[in-house]
Amino acid sequence: MPVSLQQNTSVSVQAIESLIESYLHAPSPELAKSLRSLLGQWSGEQIQPLPPHVLEKAVEQSPVAISITDLEANILYTNRCFTEVTGYTPEEIIGQNESVLSYKSTPIEVYKDLWAALNAKERWSGTMVNKRKDGSRYLAELLITPVLDDTGTATHYLGIHRDITDVFALENQVSNQKALIESVVDSIPSAMAVLDADMKVLLDNQAYKKLVGDMSDKEPAHVLLDTLAREYSELYEIMRSQQSFSGYEIACEVKGKTEPRWFSCSGIWFVENAANVDAFFSGDKVPYLLLAAHEITAQKQQQEAIRRNAMRALLAEEGLLQGMHETLTAAIFQLESPFNMLNAAMDMLKRRAAKSAMDESLMNVLSEVREQNMQTIDNLRSAVPEETDIEPVSLNLNQLVHDVLLVSTEWLLSEGIVIDWQPKATLKPIVGSEGKLRSMIKQLLDNAIEAIVNSDSPDREIRIVTEDDEDWVRLAICDSADGIPEALRIKVFEPFFSTRESGKGQHAGMGLTLAQEVVNQHAGTIEIDPEYNQGCCMHVRLPVVRAISKGKQS
Secondary structure (H helix, E strand, O other), X not given: OOOOOOOOHHHHHHHHHXXXXXXXXXXXXXXXXXXXXXXXHHOOOOOOXXXXXXXXXXXXXXXXXXXXXXXXXXEEEEOHHHHHHHOXXXXXXXXXXXXXXXXXXXXXXXHHHHHHHHHOOOOEEEEEEEEOOOOOEEEEEEEEEEEEOOOOXXXXXXXXXXXXXXXXXXXXXXXXXXXXXXXHHHHOOOEEEEEEOOOOEEEEOHHHHHHHHHOOOOXXXXXXXXXXXXXXXXHXXXXXXXXXXXXXXXXXXOOOOOOOEEXXXXXXXXXXXXXXXXXXXXXXXXXXXXXXXXXXXXHHHHHHHHHHHHHHHHXXXXXXXXXXXXXXXXXXXXXXXXXXXXXXXXXXXXXXXXXXXXXXHHHHHHHHHHHHHHHHHXXXXXXXXXXXXXXXXXXXXXXXXXXXXXXXXXXXXXXXXXXXXXXXXXXXXXXXXXXXXXXXXXXHHHHHHXXXXXXXXXXXXXXXXXXXXXXXXXXXXXXXXXXXXXXXXXXXXXXXXXXXOOOOOOOXXXXXXXXXXXXXXXXXXXXXXXXXXXXOEEEEEEEOOOOOOOOOOO
């Protein structure tokens, strides 16, 4: 016969007291709170005693399955939730052993641990696979505790369990989804990391972990974000307002690499519900930043190679055109000198009082020579390349020097020449023609390289310095060659003049003439440093804001 709580009050009170003590920290806080109150009433803390039917109803209506067994695990009592979970009514289950619920997939070690704890008069909690009346299986989370009498002897066992099949399935689903997402993210070649609002890295992928080692154990996210903030001023406001950004390219120095590595960086802000207790009603949100850095070093190197080749071709073409222009102009200038002398001789013959037949013949010959000379000069003038008028633009002198060094690297390496490049970090912009200024720098660098190649000096170094003040930007290109004698420091800027000795290369000639022409067009100055005694040092000054002159200068 089923044993009700009213029929066996002494057993019931002991069982429920044990139930309360065992379940105060159970997954159902509402039940624990209610049973605490009941326990206080039993202990005489309430003035009015608790009616027996209230105790019975509280256990009967509990939202967890409750059963009471004897010491052999034979069932003496079950509540309503027990029936809902197992499918067994009290009439069907009371008198049977709890083992009727067991299923073979539960390891034997679980039962051994359970009975070891109960025999030691200790409570046991764990998880088992149980089967219902219809044979279906469910995952049961159990709490079993001995019920002790006044002498400390175990008289019954109190069992509480609940069906956690759905919870287990949900946990596995979340775990599987997490593992899947992590696998997918780890397979992405881009470095990815999740940062909190304090920029602390919480999660990352394998590509990011590899980047940690490459950056000498520095936090890659901090290196990337610091570089982004330095290179792109607008990102400060974007980050502060927690807006997403995409496609910002930066270069970072990496351990063991002579050249920087390039990354295209993107950031996506997202929010999650806060997990703290206070957020239950407030609905607080927690912001996170997903930072992704896709390496584009190979693409950048390819682009740089294309740009270098294009620039080399452009500089060669510009140099050729400028050389032709200056060579033809100088040739015309040299032809005009004897032409002027010829005109003077003809004028003298015309002024002679008596004219002989010889004078007439000479005049005819001279006239014919003059006509041919004039035709030659006109032909040379028509062959002079026309300079294209280019609209002046704002330029960074450091970038122009960098471009020239880029195309001259192979020559410098082949000659074993070291470049000491000392640019000012923040240089004021100048206004002018990008192509002409780049060609001017190339001519000065080429002259410095040629000077070192044809020098007996053991030092093979070129120092390049840029600096500025309020009105001017200055460029110095200094070589470690033999230098230029003081008497020749003006003549080296004349067309066709060369300091080259027999068997040696040219140090200064048309290159300096072309460079001076470009500097003059940009309202600047160029001179040789008279106090530099370790070779030759060319100083160029260009105005910061003054526009390029449009007229040609010879």
